[in-house]
Amino acid sequence: MSLTFDADVSLNATEAAVFLSERDVAGQIPINFVTTSAVSLQAACFQDNIFDANAAGKCFSNLLAVGYRHFLVDLYWSPDQRDWLFCPVSIPQDNTVVTVSSTYSTTATATTNAAQATVTETASSSGSMLYELGPYRCSKNLNLSDLISVFHDFFQGYSSELTVYTRFISLNLHAAASATTPEEPASTVTGAQLPTESEYISSLFDNHLSSYIYMPSELATERANLNESWYEVEDDYKPITEYFTLNVDANGDQNTPDGWPCGKYLQLAKQKRLLLEYGTIDPQMQAYNLSYLGDVIFPSDYLTSTISVSLDDDDTIDTGCFYNPSASTVAQVNSSWAQSDYIPVPAGLNPNETIAQMSFVVSNLTACGLTPTLNNTLFNKTANEDVTPYTEISLSTSWAWAVGQPADAASSDDNNYKSIDRCAVIDIALNGHWRAINCTESRYAACRVQNLPFTWQLSTTPNTFQAAHTSGCPENTTMDVPRTGLENTYLYQYLLRQTELLDPTSSDPARTKVWLDFNSIDVESCWVRGDSDTPCPYASDPQQLERRTVLVAAIAGIVICIIAALTLFVKCNANRRNSRRNKRMMKGWEYEGVPS
Template sequence: MILSFWLLFWYFCSTGCAITITAENSEVWDEFTKYSQLKSWPYLSRARAAAIRTQRDVTANVSVAYSVTPGVDLTPVVFESLGYNADSLNDFRTLLNVGVQTFILDLYYHENSKAWLLCPPERLESIIGGGYTSDYDFTECDVATFNLTSLISTLNNFLSNTNNNLNTNVMFLLLKLHSFSTAPNVTMPASLVNTNVTSLSAQFDTIDKIVSPLTVPSFNLPTMNDLLFRLGLRVFPIILENNLYDNTSYNLLDDQFTFFISLKSGKTDQWDSYNILDMDVYHIEEFENATTIPLRTQHLAFAYDTSTRPFSLKSYRKSISLGYGPIISHALDNLSDISWFLELSCWSWSPYQPTSTDIDELQIPQIVSNISDYILNAPFTGHIFQHSDMFDNSSLNFIDSGTNNDTDDNNNENNDDNNEDDEYLNRCAALSKIGWIATTCDRKLPVVCQNLRNVSDFMLLDVEMDYMRAVSACKAMDGRYDIGVPRNVYDQITAMDLIPEDKEFVWINLNSLASENCWVVGLNTNCPYQLVTSTHVFVKMITPSTTMAVALAVALIILQSQRVPVHKNRRAWKRRIDEFSKNDIDGVPA
């Protein structure tokens, strides 16, 4: 809905007008932002749920190595900011709810107690810095409620609630392993260190849907469909950094059947090849201002920021568009501020797409580029649009798209097409320079065609036509082409390069004609999540045939009620026939 706001904002203010926020139009602002991620917090917004699901489905036959997932470093974003305590686990669950799929987790091995902790030694030292007494009440870093077991339990609860066709998706746990020892003269209370977690594999093997090197070797990562639906797996545990002491008492090789290990982590000499992942991991500074941008290679790729060089919305979006999963590693003023970034976290869809409004954004020339320029170049403050110019709300037309349904206890398969009013205008997808846009199917646009024999080969048919004609136009090209759709970030860049300078949009092979917010590839493809098609579209489809059938039925009834004249006067006709034939002689003449 925010995209619709910027549509009208640009339309009314492109000539320099400045309409300030007033009490009168604040209701309009609330209406436009009703279904944004920020307004849906702490749950996944309806639009983002559809975007994430569509991107997953489109990449069904693409290797997991091409995954681009939004991430968070738990230490600076959650634990350091909000505390090393049980309440922070609730914040971890919230991040899972809103669609964060990658997490960096620091784990600390206490050489004295031979146990794994979530609390760093610096925090433990600060807790006992004033001296330890046996009756001291520790709420911070209390291993009874804040430990690796409770964190994994939180994760498993989320995995269980999202273990369905609508919500299942790939996840990555990137581990940084550390060692520390307590000096002999320091007494460390058992409530801070005795976690009884002495084996990493014993803990991580309890994660539901965990991916192990034995089932999925690092050198042969499966397709998204094979991983999620054939193997039924979801979570990759990867050792990103191995900072254990060289003489540590912990034998990490005992966990080799559970964990992948990054080639860049060091200390991989004794690991087998099926464990070792060649990953691209960049700080944003390495490519943010580079003259030549490193396009990701064909394996997992991530970009991270720091507190001194945090992501801007622009650099966050750039990492996504290049195929690097962005990992926020700086503290936020409020955890909900991550919503602004998450709205930009799909490589496929444009920001705030697909829309669920009955306003077609493409009606205004250059609207997407204007919106994109403003959003991506605005400084992030946590309330980026709070003081923006507003718009005249005298002639707005809204549609109620239903309330958010992606909650903890309501992630079911019937939550996307349950609106009584199904007037969803934007049911076909066009490609712009910033991603896919939902628009009306009767719009006249050029079309991207894809070579059926070489799916990485795209070409532009620069003849403007509606979506229905575009589907058949590509097929008419010597039988080797079909209307195309980008299925990974490489395809997306290739297809974007085909958009002419004087055009903003081209058709791609994606629509939600069968069911609202259920985007599928192909004109005649049914939504795999609902048995009943969209009410509005279904009515439109059957109206002509229904009208003809009713007309024929009415005509038949009228004809049945009207008797043929000879039948209607049969008595009079019988008298006349009798009079005419009374003089006739019966029999055969001699």
């Protein structure tokens, strides 16, 4: 593996706060109901059929850096190279003769399988040497291992609780065309042409990323006994049961046939960062053994449910939206793994208008419970050439905060939370998006009815944030905050029907703001559920967990050396040899450690 994570872009503080706060507020929702952002690498990184290794590494890195979560990857098996390529054509191998001229362009004759192939080698703008094979220009060794290397480097560099997010990869498998006939369909791959054990995709991922991968067997084992998996952790890390079928056997053991773990459990308790699935498999690759190391990759479309969408004349979602005004349960609006089939690109607009219109559609898709899928090259530039429009689309998948929010807190006295703009409201004037306002303003509060995902009421009277949190909601309701884009849509639509109740004396729609159970009173930009006394979980050094792990290991090493020395010079008594070990708790999991 040669490529590394090398992004030339990063999110600013507000953008990072948006993603982090939405990750945390959705932390107990099963991952199959949390919308993300999907992107096709073919569209975002390989425009005009140019498969340049250096440019691809930058493109992969930039897409990760700006927040994309689900990657659609097209891979081509080359029997000649014995490798999984991004290029749709096999590159001529050992007997290729190339003479590079001073202009970095030359024609060479390559013999492949006793046939003749004419190949042109050129230099790309990034300095990579490319083979021209019919309509394709390809680096010789741009392969799956390069993508795995970028992900591995990224996971190692972004490992604190503040930067951990789950990623998904869908793998579409194709056969590479022959270099002698690059524009003709690839031949069917059979027999010895098929990958060997070490060449299987599952083997490549398992060898390099196994510690990060959440595997099918883990899901099956955890589903079979929730008492010893999802419910063995702290309460804040347990999934919301209203989102899946829950069974209890005669012994009181709980299980589920269809549930998925929640983000907090997966990302923070288990420290799993990646889920893999097979996508489409070309007919030429039907002999490929998908079951080899089948515990690494989920079956085809296991993590994706593609939904066809259509837009009406004002670009709102006409078909494909999961909002159903009469629904109250997940079973009535089952948006599990729902993903749009495309994001339309409007014609006849300037770049700024185009991105604004696409962002509007993306926001609507997310509000409808769909993960938007970007499968277009934006303005004929890849994400390594100009990442800005790709960043805008990624940010548009944010379902909670309005643009520019959560704004920096304004306060005349940092020790007095009552003067701080650190409490969240849902704002009807902002199409149901959120903003931060002064915590002492008097507003109604959003109250969830009996833990139902889509059913809301308003508090009986307007109050300050703290008072609303204490005693504002009617019986059988609790002050709460939407946890997904679809839940937010249900609250927004409910509020649209209650506008007169919110502020009957005002004609100013900007005043129709409702408290949510979300604040950053303790630490600026650290948004938490709870009242003004709820502490920020990241107030301590976010690298504390990593340093503590290193410290424990170092102390253990020192203790071992001391024990070894004492064994040589002192006869220890039985009590000392059987000293008690301390137990600690980390995210609800018990582990053994040396005394502190």
